[in-house]
Amino acid sequence: DTEVTQTPKHLVMGMTNKKSLKCEQHMGHRAMYWYKQKAKKPPELMFVYSYEKLSINESVPSRFSPECPNSSLLNLHLHALQPEDSALYLCASSQETNTEAFFGQGTRLTVV
C-alpha cells in the first residue's frame, strides 16, 4: 500500500473563512510534507515534518498553519487566505526525509 489520502479533493473558500486540509498515510512513514503547486509549475515545498516535529518551514505566510497530530496524519489549517493562494495543495510522505516520497492526489483550492 503506497497510498496517501487527501481530503477534500476540491475546496472553495472565501477570504474570511477558516478551513483545513487533511492528509493521511498508513505506511509507517515518519516524514510528511505539504507542497503547493500552481498551474504549469513544479510543486514548491511548504513544510516538512519529521517524526511529528516540524523540521522545515519554507518561509510560508502564517495564514497557513500545519499540524501533525500523530504519525499518520497531517493537517494544513487555512485562515484569511488571498486569491493568489489558489492552487493544488499536495501532501506527501516518505520513510525518512532522505528517501522517496509518495504523493496524494491533492486538494484543489480556490479562494474567492
Add this chain to the structure above:
Amino acid sequence: GEDVEQSLFLSVREGDSSVINCTYTDSSSTYLYWYKQEPGAGLQLLTYIFSNMDMKQDQRLTVLLNKKDKHLSLRIADTQTGDSAIYFCAEIRYSSASKIIFGSGTRLSIRP
C-alpha cells in the same frame, strides 16, 4: 545555479522512444527521482536511481545518471498515448534538513 532544470516540452511519435533530460544541482544527493503527473492529478513516483549507479532499467524506463555533469535522463521506450503527462525530475537537497526539490517539468506529448 539553484534550479533543477528541464526542457519544458517534448513531442514524440507514438512507438518511438522519448528521452527527457534534467540537470540537477546538489552533488550530494543520494537519490534522484522521476515523477509523472497527469492532468488534474497528484505526482506518481515512476522510478529512482541511487547516486552510486550509472544506469537503472525498469521495463520500458531507463534512467541514466552522469554525476560528473549532474545530468539525469529518463528514456521511455515504445512511447504510448498513456505516457502523455508532465515529467518531473527531483533531487534531495541537503541544508539544515533534507528536502525534495523538483525540476521545472517536461510536458510530453505524443503524435499519432
